[in-house]
Amino acid sequence: MHANLIGLGALILAAGLLARLGRRFRLPTVPFFMLAGILLGPFTPGPTLFEHPEDLDMLALLGLVLLLFHLGVEFPVEQVLGSGKRLFAAAGAYIGINIGAGLGLGFALGWGTSEAFVIAGAVGISSSAIATKLLIELRRLANAETPLILGIIVIEDLFLALYLALLTPILSGADSAGELALRIGISFGYLVLLFAIARWGARLIGKVIDSNEDELLAVLMVGLVVLVAGLSAEVGVSDAIGALMIGLVVARTSVKERAERLVLPLRDVFAAIFFVAFGMSIDVGAIGSVAVPVLIAVGITVLTNVTAGLITARLFGLNQRGAANVGLTVLGRGEFSLILATLALSAGLDERIGPFIALYVLILAVLAPILAANSRMLARFLPDRLLHDRWRYVREETISTACTHMDRIHITETDTDVCPQCVESGDTWVQLRMCLTCGEVGCCNDSVNKHADAHFADTGHPIIRSLQDGDGWEYCYADGTLIREPAGSNRS
Amino acid sequence: MGKGVHIQELPGVGTRYDIALGSGGQRVSIVASRDGKRHLYVFETSGDDPTAVLELTEEQARKVGAVLAGTFFTD
Numbered sequence: 001m002h003a004n005l006i007g008l009g010a011l012i013l014a015a016g017l018l019a020r021l022g023r024r025f026r027l028p029t030v031p032f033f034m035l036a037g038i039l040l041g042p043f044t045p046g047p048t049l050f051e052h053p054e055d056l057d058m059l060a061l062l063g064l065v066l067l068l069f070h071l072g073v074e075f076p077v078e079q080v081l082g083s084g085k086r087l088f089a090a091a092g093a094y095i096g097i098n099i100g101a102g103l104g105l106g107f108a109l110g111w112g113t114s115e116a117f118v119i120a121g122a123v124g125i126s127s128s129a130i131a132t133k134l135l136i137e138l139r140r141l142a143n144a145e146t147p148l149i150l151g152i153i154v155i156e157d158l159f160l161a162l163y164l165a166l167l168t169p170i171l172s173g174a175d176s177a178g179e180l181a182l183r184i185g186i187s188f189g190y191l192v193l194l195f196a197i198a199r200w201g202a203r204l205i206g207k208v209i210d211s212n213e214d215e216l217l218a219v220l221m222v223g224l225v226v227l228v229a230g231l232s233a234e235v236g237v238s239d240a241i242g243a244l245m246i247g248l249v250v251a252r253t254s255v256k257e258r259a260e261r262l263v264l265p266l267r268d269v270f271a272a273i274f275f276v277a278f279g280m281s282i283d284v285g286a287i288g289s290v291a292v293p294v295l296i297a298v299g300i301t302v303l304t305n306v307t308a309g310l311i312t313a314r315l316f317g318l319n320q321r322g323a324a325n326v327g328l329t330v331l332g333r334g335e336f337s338l339i340l341a342t343l344a345l346s347a348g349l350d351e352r353i354g355p356f357i358a359l360y361v362l363i364l365a366v367l368a369p370i371l372a373a374n375s376r377m378l379a380r381f382l383p384d385r386l387l388h389d390r391w392r393y394v395r396e397e398t399i400s401t402a403c404t405h406m407d408r409i410h411i412t413e414t415d416t417d418v419c420p421q422c423v424e425s426g427d428t429w430v431q432l433r434m435c436l437t438c439g440e441v442g443c444c445n446d447s448v449n450k451h452a453d454a455h456f457a458d459t460g461h462p463i464i465r466s467l468q469d470g471d472g473w474e475y476c477y478a479d480g481t482l483i484r485e486p487a488g489s490n491r492s
Numbered sequence: 493m494g495k496g497v498h499i500q501e502l503p504g505v506g507t508r509y510d511i512a513l514g515s516g517g518q519r520v521s522i523v524a525s526r527d528g529k530r531h532l533y534v535f536e537t538s539g540d541d542p543t544a545v546l547e548l549t550e551e552q553a554r555k556v557g558a559v560l561a562g563t564f565f566t567d
Binding site: 074076079080083128132135136139141142146147150151153154478 | 500501502503504505508510512521523526531533535542545
């Protein structure tokens with residue numbers, strides 16, 4: 001039995017230390033694992049821990065499988081399905097713009113059709129792990145746009161499964177259009193089959209792996225996952241999808257919580273090996289030749305993300321801060337881009353894809369947290385008309401937690417089209433506001449008498465809405481914020 | 493219960509509870525994340541920048557919660 005334990009241990013330790021150094025500066029871990037692989041790999045001058053990186057293949061593959069399995073297990077199916085059409089529209093816009101621009105870039109590079117699809121996925125799908133960590137570190141969990149950001153990245157994860165199902169047949173190198181269509185058909189058919197198992201067969205799967213003892217559950221679970229991943233690869237669907245889908249199945253069994261907890265440390269270790277192994281396959285000398293395309297790709301990604309942020313903000317009535325936060329928080333690229341790069345390299349595509357995606361992920365890893373932390377700067381430059389044609393008073397308002405007084409809304413419509421108190425005293429008014437607790441109509445702050453303000457001072461009824469045609473905003477006096485519906489609510 | 497507490501699902505993270513504390517924009521938001529941690533956001537004004545943010549483990553959150561609820565006793 002021959003195994004390079006010294007090399008493996010030193011490599012993982014070095015990767016961990018480098019990532020910890022990055023964390024000091026609040027940088028994401030995944031790119032640093034990869035960087036450790038690049039620096040200590042056989043293509044870089046200096047120490048080489050592994051003469052034959054392919055010795056790591058099995059462990060790295062296990063990392064890939066566990067990474068996607070965990071994604072499937074923790075996927076919040078109910079929350080996503082219940083989140084409403086607008087969130088899907090926002091996520092669809094994000095994915096469409098980013099994948100579309102990625103495809104354009106991929107074809108413009110002229111490396112080939114399969115290569116273009118890989119590049120589209122790698123630059124189009126953001127890293128959920130990086131975005132979630134950023135929201136926690138930037139203390140934005142209480143912000144109004146945060147549920148939207150999280151909703152979008154979760155829907156993106158779902159899209160990843162579909163994209164992998166499309167990509168694997170393309171990468172398999174079918175000879176004719178008919179054969180390609182057949183392979184795509186098989187791929188999606190397999191996806192449907194696994195969905196059906198998730199829907200109706202979860203109880204059975206749960207019985208197979210269930211055990212009261214954590215030790216046995218972990219062993220049975222890993223066995224099942226690896227087996228399904230292997231079978232999926234055998235059918236011509238990628239092992240990655242198999243692992244993701246079996247994760248969705250396990251998520252519907254009674255062992256979900258325990259499975260999630262048990263697989264997490266395994267995933268962390270083996271996924272790190274996967275990222276390191278990918279790094280080791282990168283030839284540093286080749287990075288210079290892809291630098292220009294990578295810089296263009298980074299520029300495009302920033303642009304498409306901000307655009308998608310603006311679309312989301314328009315759909316949900318967020319202000320400049322919200323738009324900038326949405327666009328710049330989902331900028332990070334990580335695990336998924338590296339997975340796609342690995343798929344491309346193992347399918348024997350253009351070798352420049354490796355260094356291209358490696359450099360791209362590294363640059364965004366540093367850029368994304370910096371831009372997200374300074375989203376305020378971008379917000380200053382976003383003109384009002386991009387967000388809402390008719391909205392005024394928007395830019396100055398803070399956008400914070402969803403208003404906590406919405407249970408005080410009892411009435412939303414009125415026939416009154418005058419300010420009754422002004423009519424009585426013979427005054428005029430500029431605009432009308434309506435109290436949503438009792439339905440009283442009063443005049444706005446630009447009017448002489450400011451009856452709406454006075455009504456709040458008298459009664460404490462917190463929420464008004466504008467009766468101006470096309471305005472459609474609501475304001476809470478108590479919170480001092482414009483009100484936006486929380487994502488997923490059915491209030492319209 | 494329920495009145496004045498706004499509940500918001502955060503997909504992939506957990507659940508957020510926004511609690512208004514009278515006028516002037518004072519409020520707290522508590523995010524119960526699925527890994528058991530609790531993020532406590534305190535706002536003293538109606539702005540969007542929290543005055544304080546604490547990250548509590550499950551154990552710490554239980555201790556703080558017990559004291560707040562008046563059910564904490566030493567042995």
